[in-house]
Amino acid sequence: MHQHFSLLPFNTFGIEVHAQYYERIEQVADLQKVLKTGIQPVMILGGGSNLLLTQDIPGLVVHNAIEGIEIVRKFNNKVWVKVGGGVNWHAFVQWAVKNGLGGVENLSLIPGTVGASPVQNIGAYGVEIKDVFVQLEAVALETGKICRFNKAQCQFGYRDSYFKKEGKGKFCITSVTFSLTQHRHRLQLSYGDITRTLAQQQVENPGIAEISAAIIQIRRSKLPDPAQIGNCGSFFKNPEVDRSVLEAIRTNYPNVVSFDLPDGRVKIPAGWLIEQCGWKGKRVGNTGAYEKQALVLVNYGGATGAEVKALAFAIIDSVWVRFGVRLEAEVNIL
Numbered sequence: 001m002h003q004h005f006s007l008l009p010f011n012t013f014g015i016e017v018h019a020q021y022y023e024r025i026e027q028v029a030d031l032q033k034v035l036k037t038g039i040q041p042v043m044i045l046g047g048g049s050n051l052l053l054t055q056d057i058p059g060l061v062v063h064n065a066i067e068g069i070e071i072v073r074k075f076n077n078k079v080w081v082k083v084g085g086g087v088n089w090h091a092f093v094q095w096a097v098k099n100g101l102g103g104v105e106n107l108s109l110i111p112g113t114v115g116a117s118p119v120q121n122i123g124a125y126g127v128e129i130k131d132v133f134v135q136l137e138a139v140a141l142e143t144g145k146i147c148r149f150n151k152a153q154c155q156f157g158y159r160d161s162y163f164k165k166e167g168k169g170k171f172c173i174t175s176v177t178f179s180l181t182q183h184r185h186r187l188q189l190s191y192g193d194i195t196r197t198l199a200q201q202q203v204e205n206p207g208i209a210e211i212s213a214a215i216i217q218i219r220r221s222k223l224p225d226p227a228q229i230g231n232c233g234s235f236f237k238n239p240e241v242d243r244s245v246l247e248a249i250r251t252n253y254p255n256v257v258s259f260d261l262p263d264g265r266v267k268i269p270a271g272w273l274i275e276q277c278g279w280k281g282k283r284v285g286n287t288g289a290y291e292k293q294a295l296v297l298v299n300y301g302g303a304t305g306a307e308v309k310a311l312a313f314a315i316i317d318s319v320w321v322r323f324g325v326r327l328e329a330e331v332n333i334l
């Protein structure tokens with residue numbers, strides 16, 4: 001076990017804070033053993049790609065590095081794949097695409113780990129992990145017991161799950177089982193960017209490999225690479241509001257962008273709201289809103305967590321004052 005351990009290499013924002021204690025675990029048994037030390041509180045770290053660290057972390061930080069990709073069932077057109085919680089998400093997507101298994105190609109290049117993916121029900125380009133999710137195994141941090149969660153128990157919502165609500169901070173997700181397709185993949189091309197990119201590449205009958213390649217290209221063109229500029233992807237959720245709020249905005253901003261939701265409400269892209277408030281590409285000290293996607297806050301180098309948090313609050317305030325819409329962080333602020 002390490003003491004006063006720097007978390008700088010373990011968060012994609014590239015912020016330096018220290019863990020009081022740190023342990024990397026590769027097996028469920030190692031996790032159960034380290035939990036027996038009784039050190040409290042326990043925080044589980046995956047890829048650190050949805051985390052803004054603003055202070056040193058007391059207690060024990062457990063780095064989930066449980067590897068393994070295993071086909072556990074094949075039936076009809078389906079393949080169930082059990083993946084270790086510490087597996088890099090994109091490595092799993094690449095494995096699926098290489099093996100001709102469909103279902104996660106739209107989720108290409110999302111940073112982070114498989115174990116973290118159900119926590120916020122990661123999603124992009126019309127697909128969320130709930131669409132391919134079968135079950136997960138987790139260790140209860142209080143008791144060390146192994147628990148299994150089916151899809152209903154995970155209570156998936158937009159960037160949301162049981163593990164962000166009642167289950168918050170109580171489990172380490174050690175494996176996730178996904179259901180992928182062997183043939184007749186259900187391709188999801190409804191996002192305009194995908195069809196535009198495929199047309200540019202002159203791809204006529206795209207398969208999962210072409211979709212994955214197109215999405216990688218789109219993401220690279222819009223989102224900063226954390227290896228070069230520290231960031232955590234979208235910092236805020238896209239707000240879901242009543243239609244009346246949208247109509248009020250539309251009177252002054254006829255070009256407001258919105259997406260209809262099944263319940264009659266609408267989603268307004270946070271990136272649009274933030275851009276209208278003048279933040280896009282604006283630099284404040286060592287931090288700022290990314291020039292190509294205002295929803296992404298970045299660390300230009302040497303930013304503190306407090307600095308990024310202050311920027312986030314300033315953005316929330318200005319969007320509230322101008323539009324009467326309350327932005328909510330998607331990133332976990334610790």
Ligand code: EPU
Pocket residue numbers: 123124125126222232233234235236237238257269270271272273275280292293294295330
């Ligand atoms: N927009 C602007 N200005 C900006 C950014 C966006 O006006 O600076 C408007 C544009 O009109 C654009 C619309 O917002 O058409 C939507 O933008 P984009 O397609 O980039 O998607 P997003 O809604 O900003 C969401 C997810 C992303 C995901 C993309 C694609 C959330 C919080 N974010 O972003 O997820 O990759 O859709 O599906 O839902 C993440 O969660 O970290 C993430 C990157």
